[in-house]
Amino acid sequence: MVDKEELFKKMQEAIYNYDKDLAVKLAKEAIEAGIDPLEAIEKGFAVAIRELGEKFDRMEIFLPELIMGADAMKAAVDILKEEIVRRGQKVEKKGVVVIGTVEGDIHDIGKTIVIAMLQSAGFDVYDLGKDVPIPRFLQAAEEVNADIIAASALLTTTMMKQRDLIEYLKSQGKRDKYFVIVGGAPCSQKWADEIGADGYARDAIEAVKLCERLMEQKKKKGA
Amino acid sequence: MVNFIEVARRAETGPMIAEEDFDMKKIAMKLRELRKELDIKFDPNEPVNTDLTLADDLWDLGLRFFLETGIYCVNTRRLMLFEENEVKHALKNVRDRLEIGEGKDRRVLYPRGIEDSTPPIIFGGPFNCDVTEEVFVPMNEAYAREEIIDVLFLPGYLKKMYGLEIRPTSGLSPQTVILYAKWTREALSRAGRPGMPVVAHALMGMHEIGVSNEEWGLRKTDPRAIVMLPELKIDDVSLVRLGYYIATGPPIYIAFTPLVGGFAGDPVTVAIVSVAEHIAAVMLNGDIIHLGPQHIKYKSQTNIHSLWVASRVKQAVSKNSKMIHTTSHTTAGRPGSKQFAYEFAALEIAVVTAGSHVSGPRPADLKYDNHNSPLMARLFGEIAHAAAKIKLETANEIVLELYKKYKDKLDFQVSPVGKPFEELYDLDTLQPKPEHLKEYEEVKRELEELGLEL
Numbered sequence: 271m272v273d274k275e276e277l278f279k280k281m282q283e284a285i286y287n288y289d290k291d292l293a294v295k296l297a298k299e300a301i302e303a304g305i306d307p308l309e310a311i312e313k314g315f316a317v318a319i320r321e322l323g324e325k326f327d328r329m330e331i332f333l334p335e336l337i338m339g340a341d342a343m344k345a346a347v348d349i350l351k352e353e354i355v356r357r358g359q360k361v362e363k364k365g366v367v368v369i370g371t372v373e374g375d376i377h378d379i380g381k382t383i384v385i386a387m388l389q390s391a392g393f394d395v396y397d398l399g400k401d402v403p404i405p406r407f408l409q410a411a412e413e414v415n416a417d418i419i420a421a422s423a424l425l426t427t428t429m430m431k432q433r434d435l436i437e438y439l440k441s442q443g444k445r446d447k448y449f450v451i452v453g454g455a456p457c458s459q460k461w462a463d464e465i466g467a468d469g470y471a472r473d474a475i476e477a478v479k480l481c482e483r484l485m486e487q488k489k490k491k492g493a
Numbered sequence: 494m495v496n497f498i499e500v501a502r503r504a505e506t507g508p509m510i511a512e513e514d515f516d517m518k519k520i521a522m523k524l525r526e527l528r529k530e531l532d533i534k535f536d537p538n539e540p541v542n543t544d545l546t547l548a549d550d551l552w553d554l555g556l557r558f559f560l561e562t563g564i565y566c567v568n569t570r571r572l573m574l575f576e577e578n579e580v581k582h583a584l585k586n587v588r589d590r591l592e593i594g595e596g597k598d599r600r601v602l603y604p605r606g607i608e609d610s611t612p613p614i615i616f617g618g619p620f621n622c623d624v625t626e627e628v629f630v631p632m633n634e635a636y637a638r639e640e641i642i643d644v645l646f647l648p649g650y651l652k653k654m655y656g657l658e659i660r661p662t663s664g665l666s667p668q669t670v671i672l673y674a675k676w677t678r679e680a681l682s683r684a685g686r687p688g689m690p691v692v693a694h695a696l697m698g699m700h701e702i703g704v705s706n707e708e709w710g711l712r713k714t715d716p717r718a719i720v721m722l723p724e725l726k727i728d729d730v731s732l733v734r735l736g737y738y739i740a741t742g743p744p745i746y747i748a749f750t751p752l753v754g755g756f757a758g759d760p761v762t763v764a765i766v767s768v769a770e771h772i773a774a775v776m777l778n779g780d781i782i783h784l785g786p787q788h789i790k791y792k793s794q795t796n797i798h799s800l801w802v803a804s805r806v807k808q809a810v811s812k813n814s815k816m817i818h819t820t821s822h823t824t825a826g827r828p829g830s831k832q833f834a835y836e837f838a839a840l841e842i843a844v845v846t847a848g849s850h851v852s853g854p855r856p857a858d859l860k861y862d863n864h865n866s867p868l869m870a871r872l873f874g875e876i877a878h879a880a881a882k883i884k885l886e887t888a889n890e891i892v893l894e895l896y897k898k899y900k901d902k903l904d905f906q907v908s909p910v911g912k913p914f915e916e917l918y919d920l921d922t923l924q925p926k927p928e929h930l931k932e933y934e935e936v937k938r939e940l941e942e943l944g945l946e947l
Contacts, residue, residue, distance in 0.1 A: 329790055332758045334521035374662065376567055376728055379755050426623055426650060427696050430658045455792065
């Protein structure tokens with residue numbers, strides 16, 4: 271008989287140790303033991319990844335550790351998600367985010383952190399990379415049925431592309447279909463307001479809060 | 494020195510690797526492995542290093558790391574790798590005397606050593622803050638009027654022209670960069686320092702190469718700034734500019750910003766990668782090598798991690814090479830606040846005593862256009878000269894005292910907002926306004942009380 275609490279603890283340890291193979295093994299063990307996969311995610315892996323996020327914020331761990339932890343979590347959760355589907359359980363989707371660094375800009379470290387934090391918070395994130403042409407944001411959002419388009423710009427010379435993205439969405443009649451959020455060193459709430467974005471986040475933690483707030487808003491609208 | 498044609502060839506033919514793998518395997522994992530060989534820990538009570546054996550150990554590890562990692566070209570996804578004999582040859586032959594500027598404004602740059610009493614060269618200027626069309630000339634003139642500034646540093650980014658924001662690939666960018674060059678020369682001329690050297694980078698992509706012009710533009714004696722990406726990366730536009738400048742002769746100023754908390758990890762591993770980045774800049778034919786000790790959380794360069802890294806890295810480079818190198822200064826506090834001065838003072842005391850020249854200062858998070866102050870650059874220069882007279886132990890004590898003054902206000906949300914140039918200066922006389930001057934005098938007195946001879 272598998273001790274559930276013990277297994278959850280091991281799952282947390284696997285994430286704290288950035289051990290992807292062990293995380294996957296433990297996810298499989300949970301399924302074999304008949305443990306509710308949703309509970310395994312919430313009480314096992316998610317506890318640890320939240321803690322890693324907080325440690326990163328306190329600079330007790332750094333970007334490679336955050337990425338490794340998020341990778342291990344994603345690999346384990348993918349296995350558990352298959353079981354959720356098999357059981358006919360409903361996974362409550364947190365939201366789907368398409369993210370990229372705008373055209374002409376090749377900086378993406380900040381975006382990488384945002385992706386790791388959003389994934390850890392349960393969002394499905396599609397990374398378009400850097401130097402992303404404006405139409406590609408819309409194309410990807412349509413393909414994956416996104417809720418949020420996130421555009422990053424690190425340079426004063428490229429931030430105007432965030433405004434172009436919003437204008438492009440309008441020109442295609444798609445502006446109201448997606449939330450658009452912006453981030454990056456030269457951006458500000460003032461800039462987001464000026465270009466008509468739905469939000470601005472100054473760092474990855476704020477970005478998660480912003481996406482959660484927007485999804486809440488969407489749910490209320492839909493209700 | 495490896496010929497630049499060969500360097501560029503390697504960017505086209507070197508081993509291919511995905512960027513994620515470069516970041517995680519070549520940078521993050523390799524650094525974690527190497528750090529086991531270095532018996533040091535980050536100590537917040539010793540921002541300035543006083544144990545010089547570390548300088549050699551750090552240099553050796555940085556060199557080994559560079560030999561294994563090379564430089565990554567983000568566009569071709571290839572590694573530009575270098576053999577040990579090539580690197581050693583380049584380091585042996587790096588330029589250790591460099592003349593920049595013209596006439597009586599000409600400056601001769603030399604490498605400095607640890608606790609070297611030779612005054613550092615002061616690279617001071619708008620440091621590419623966003624500068625408006627109408628303020629560009631007066632602001633740069635006010636900087637050039639400051640005698641203590643040796644080199645006008647990055648005259649400012651002309652964000653808007655003709656009422657539009659300018660993209661580097663827009664049809665408006667050639668004219669923008671032409672005006673950038675012409676107005677810079679006009680500012681020097683108005684200040685009575687026509688031959689003053691300028692470190693230039695108009696952020697207009699490849700168009701910048703079109704303003705090399707002895708009569709009205711950037712001259713052969715003006716260093717051109719090239720910026721690498723963290724960590725150990727370069728892009729095509731920078732390689733193109735580099736290729737052009739190497740073919741036509743101006744000195745090359747190469748900057749990089751290792752990121753504490755990023756792929757390079759903690760302060761110890763960031764120190765290793767920072768040494769490697771100095772070496773990389775030499776391999777790219779850099780003449781003046783610029784470190785910007787950046788931080789992923791604070792997004793500025795005067796936090797305790799950055800101070801710790803900068804002191805050690807600069808000591809390692811000064812002790813083991815004859816590079817002419819400098820350090821940039823970006824702060825959380827902004828001009829028009831005392832915190833701005835406390836922060837740049839702390840960093841420059843840490844690096845000047847380690848053998849660095851100094852570049853800056855500038856607020857990291859610009860709240861306004863024209864968000865910088867020539868008077869603060871004067872103070873920046875004065876502090877750098879004073880720092881050249883002190884020993885490492887004293888430097889550590891002063892840096893710790895200064896750090897206490899601003900450590901709780903490093904978050905941009907709470908750091909002082911400050912004021913733009915046009916509020917700090919009288920635009921008719923180009924003199925600082927009385928309250929700004931008062932602030933300068935007060936900070937100077939505080940620094941003297943801490944032990945600096947200003």
